[in-house]
Amino acid sequence: MKIRRDSRALTAAYRGDIILRSITFFYIGLLIILPIVAITSSAFKGGLANLFKQIVQPQALHALKLTFMITGIMVAVNVVTGTLFAWVLVRYRFPFKKVVDALVDIPFAIPTVVTGMMLVVLYGPRSTIGKFLEGHGIEVMFNTPGILLALAFVSFPFVVRSVQPVLMEMDKDMEEAARTLGASNVVIFFRIVLPTLLPAILTGAALSFSRALGEFGSIVVVAGNIPFKTQVSSVYIYGEIESANIQSALGTAVVLLASSLAVLILLNFIQRWSSKYEIKN
Amino acid sequence: MRSKIEHGNSTIDVLAVRSGRARRQDIGKWVLTGIALSWFSILILFPLWGIFKETVKSGLSTFVTSLSTPSSLHSFMLTVVITTLAVAINTVIGTIMAVVFARQNFKGKLFMESLLDLPFAVSPVVAGFMFILLFGPNGWIGSWFESMNIKIIYALPGMVIATLFVTLPFVAREILPILREFGREQEEAAATLGASQWQTFRRVTLPSIKWGLAYGVTLTIARSIGEFGAVLVVSGSIINKTQTATLMIHDQFTGFNYAGAFSAAMVLAVVSFIILNVIHIVYEKKEKKELL
Numbered sequence: 001m002k003i004r005r006d007s008r009a010l011t012a013a014y015r016g017d018i019i020l021r022s023i024t025f026f027y028i029g030l031l032i033i034l035p036i037v038a039i040t041s042s043a044f045k046g047g048l049a050n051l052f053k054q055i056v057q058p059q060a061l062h063a064l065k066l067t068f069m070i071t072g073i074m075v076a077v078n079v080v081t082g083t084l085f086a087w088v089l090v091r092y093r094f095p096f097k098k099v100v101d102a103l104v105d106i107p108f109a110i111p112t113v114v115t116g117m118m119l120v121v122l123y124g125p126r127s128t129i130g131k132f133l134e135g136h137g138i139e140v141m142f143n144t145p146g147i148l149l150a151l152a153f154v155s156f157p158f159v160v161r162s163v164q165p166v167l168m169e170m171d172k173d174m175e176e177a178a179r180t181l182g183a184s185n186v187v188i189f190f191r192i193v194l195p196t197l198l199p200a201i202l203t204g205a206a207l208s209f210s211r212a213l214g215e216f217g218s219i220v221v222v223a224g225n226i227p228f229k230t231q232v233s234s235v236y237i238y239g240e241i242e243s244a245n246i247q248s249a250l251g252t253a254v255v256l257l258a259s260s261l262a263v264l265i266l267l268n269f270i271q272r273w274s275s276k277y278e279i280k281n
Numbered sequence: 282m283r284s285k286i287e288h289g290n291s292t293i294d295v296l297a298v299r300s301g302r303a304r305r306q307d308i309g310k311w312v313l314t315g316i317a318l319s320w321f322s323i324l325i326l327f328p329l330w331g332i333f334k335e336t337v338k339s340g341l342s343t344f345v346t347s348l349s350t351p352s353s354l355h356s357f358m359l360t361v362v363i364t365t366l367a368v369a370i371n372t373v374i375g376t377i378m379a380v381v382f383a384r385q386n387f388k389g390k391l392f393m394e395s396l397l398d399l400p401f402a403v404s405p406v407v408a409g410f411m412f413i414l415l416f417g418p419n420g421w422i423g424s425w426f427e428s429m430n431i432k433i434i435y436a437l438p439g440m441v442i443a444t445l446f447v448t449l450p451f452v453a454r455e456i457l458p459i460l461r462e463f464g465r466e467q468e469e470a471a472a473t474l475g476a477s478q479w480q481t482f483r484r485v486t487l488p489s490i491k492w493g494l495a496y497g498v499t500l501t502i503a504r505s506i507g508e509f510g511a512v513l514v515v516s517g518s519i520i521n522k523t524q525t526a527t528l529m530i531h532d533q534f535t536g537f538n539y540a541g542a543f544s545a546a547m548v549l550a551v552v553s554f555i556i557l558n559v560i561h562i563v564y565e566k567k568e569k570k571e572l573l
Binding site: 012013016017020021023024025027028031032033034035036038039042081084085087088089092094100102103105106107108109110111112113114115117118119121122127149152153156185207210211213214215216217220221233234235237238241249253256257260261263264267268 | 306309310313314316317318320321324325326327328329331332335374377378380381382385387393395396397398399400401402403404405406407408410411412413414415420421422442445446449472477478500503506507508509510513514527530531534542543546549550553554556557558560561
């Protein structure tokens with residue numbers, strides 16, 4: 001009798017597991033796997049040659065080049081400023097530090113359209129700063145610097161937030177030992193601090209790369225979206241969908257999607273590499 | 282100076298070296314802090330102040346009238362509806378997914394789990410595009426619904442699906458590491474004592490993941506309210522029908538209705554500011570809980 005009750009409880013538990021697992025499979029299947037299968041199969045339906053032709057159309061290609069170039073510059077900027085910012089937040093004391101620390105997350109919380117508008121208000125041609133810069137021949141808004149600024153804003157927290165915790169846990173012993181032995185600050189940073197932070201910096205860089213590559217809301221407000229000049233790939237895709245050019249939208253979309261997948265794989269690789277490194281030490 | 286230390290002449294020289302070095306470090310500290318804070322101001326503080334000033338300039342009455350137009354009210358209502366649905370669904374299913382990935386073993390688990398991060402990496406426009414292809418009137422699933430006269434794209438269901446996609450990882454990703462850390466022992470003990478799966482979850486698992494769950498939910502709310510690209514693509518942004526708050530702001534801004542755009546943007550900025558504070562409080566509670 002007792003055995004039968006136990007086995008019944010076990011089957012109930014097993015049934016519960018199966019139900020939960022099915023929900024997980026269904027949800028990920030419907031929202032992630034099926035859409036990706038749908039977009040890749042539509043993209044390759046016309047054959048590889050046709051897809052390639054869509055990707056290298058002059059307007060699409062220009063947008064892709066611009067997107068990758070600006071994203072590249074922005075990631076470099078973010079790596080430097082983000083690491084510096086995390087360093088200042090962890091190691092130094094200054095007034096309003098807590099408030100500043102909390103405000104780092106604001107780009108995650110503020111809607112991207114609002115971000116774009118804020119930048120136009122401040123740096124646009126009608127503003128004081130915008131007029132001043134234009135007087136010196138620098139057009140920020142509706143031009144490439146504006147896109148850079150928008151991307152830097154939306155991806156600012158990534159590097160800071162991935163480096164900060166590592167820096168907090170890092171022991172100062174090695175740095176102090178190096179200092180006692182006469183190493184300069186520059187040597188200490190490049191030989192001791194940077195190697196420890198590298199996996200975190202790379203993770204932050206990969207995250208801001210994928211975010212910047214796909215960013216739409218802030219750019220659509222800030223960039224002016226002039227084809228062959230300030231039109232990035234996400235805006236190009238949107239324009240092609242709106243004018244029902246599904247084929248050309250598919251070409252660029254597939255490139256962006258493949259890049260996101262590559263970044264995900266890279267992130268997995270970095271995480272595995274850094275955890276191996278931790279065990280070794 | 283260094284040679285003097287090597288000769289070991291006097292302690293005063295050593296102190297002089299130390300203080301010289303300390304002074305240089307002090308300068309370095311202030312320079313670095315200065316650079317970091319200036320960049321932060323140019324990028325984040327000044328723009329925040331700019332939008333605040335712009336809204337104040339147009340005055341309170343403009344603020345109220347532009348927010349109380351029917352289309353504006355409708356867009357805010359729609360944002361609330363979509364956010365509520367997305368948060369409810371993704372909280373429940375996000376928790377289920379985290380439990381499945383943390384507690385079960387099956388073939389292809391690693392693959393499924395890495396797919397979970399995909400919405401963070403995919404461009405919102407591409408996401409919206411994928412859902413048009415799948416749920417549009419000619420899509421694989423969409424054509425089936427079309428035959429039953431149910432519209433998904435350019436209607437509310439499509440907008441909810443797009444929001445579900447972009448916010449899918451938040452809850453699951455927040456809970457998953459906590460569940461792994463927490464381990465199975467206590468759950469197994471409860472099960473041995475005769476608790477059902479649901480009782481075990483509610484009495485043992487839930488209290489331990491509570492703050493992680495709350496953190497994931499706040500992130501989901503913030504992202505749902507702010508989502509623009511994916512929702513724009515699947516909704517068509519039809520006034521009084523499929524226009525959410527962010528879509529309305531963009532529409533008014535491009536139509537040079539700055540007063541309306543800035544008033545609504547100010548509301549969203551304030552809401553995100555509140556959410557940000559909640560996020561911070563919840564995050565601190567979560568960290569404290571994990572330390573204990």
